[in-house]
Amino acid sequence: MGKAFTKEERQEVQERLRRIGLRLLAENGIKNISIRQLTGEAGIAQGGFYTFYKDKDDFVEDLFLLRVKEKTDLMYENRESTVADPRGFIVNLIYNEGMHLKKNKAFVNSESDTIRFFRDNKSEKSGDLYREFLKKMIGYWEENGYKINCDIEKMLSVGSAAGMLFVNSELIGEEHFPEIYKVFCEAETDMFFKCREVK
Numbered sequence: 001m002g003k004a005f006t007k008e009e010r011q012e013v014q015e016r017l018r019r020i021g022l023r024l025l026a027e028n029g030i031k032n033i034s035i036r037q038l039t040g041e042a043g044i045a046q047g048g049f050y051t052f053y054k055d056k057d058d059f060v061e062d063l064f065l066l067r068v069k070e071k072t073d074l075m076y077e078n079r080e081s082t083v084a085d086p087r088g089f090i091v092n093l094i095y096n097e098g099m100h101l102k103k104n105k106a107f108v109n110s111e112s113d114t115i116r117f118f119r120d121n122k123s124e125k126s127g128d129l130y131r132e133f134l135k136k137m138i139g140y141w142e143e144n145g146y147k148i149n150c151d152i153e154k155m156l157s158v159g160s161a162a163g164m165l166f167v168n169s170e171l172i173g174e175e176h177f178p179e180i181y182k183v184f185c186e187a188e189t190d191m192f193f194k195c196r197e198v199k
Contacts, residue, residue, distance in 0.1 A: 005051065014052050016042045021063050030060055061125070068126050071097075072133040079140050086141045086148070086195045090155070094185040098162045099178065127156050141195070149194040158188040 005013060020041045024033050035056060039046045053059040075082075075093070082089040131152055138148045165184060169177045 005048075010052070013042060013044055013048070017049070017052060017059070018063060018066055021059060022067070025060070025063055033060065065125055065129065068129045072129060076133065076136060079137065082137070083141065083144050086137075086146060087189060087193060089137075090193050091182075091185045091189045094158060094162065094189065095182055097159075098166060098181060098185075101166065130156055130159075145197055147196050147198045151192040154192040155189075158185075158192070161188070 017038060020038055021033065024038065033056065035049050036046055038059075039049050049059075053062065134150065134152050134155065138150055141148055162181070162184070165172070165181060172180055
């Protein structure tokens with residue numbers, strides 16, 4: 001039987017697991033995250049992992065949700081910098097998030113571990129976080145003199161479409177991919193996000 005953690009210990013150990021997990025995810029990818037290495041570095045028994053998560057997929061989903069929440073919270077804190085160009089913010093959000101995942105080799109091919117994970121787990125939680133974030137940003141822009149017409153569900157689907165571009169980026173050619181992906185981000189944003197100043 002694993003050690004019983006106090007509430008404070010639970011919070012501290014879970015935070016340690018998450019931080020170590022984020023590092024291991026970036027270094028080794030989803031497939032190579034080892035519960036043994038994770039718990040060893042966190043200083044808990046391997047069985048203690050299951051006090052916090054039902055399995056590795058549950059843990060990996062928690063890591064993705066944590067990253068999405070941290071990023072969207074930070075962007076919302078810095079929302080004043082977006083008020084001059086909401087459209088540009090949306091284009092750059094899609095572009096930068098995609099290029100970040102590409103740089104970190106989340107998308108290697110159509111059978112990449114990241115694609116497989118999201119296909120098999122079908123979690124809507126990250127979509128919920130982005131959905132709420134977009135609603136808050138649209139509210140902020142409208143309070144600051146813009147009329148926004150945004151199909152949020154279609155904007156969220158743009159991320160899935162972008163993933164298909166990334167898994168086939170070698171067919172496009174690495175030297176051309178960033179420019180082509182930027183054009184994709186602009187075109188998709190202009191289709192589903194209309195913004196005009198009404199001040």
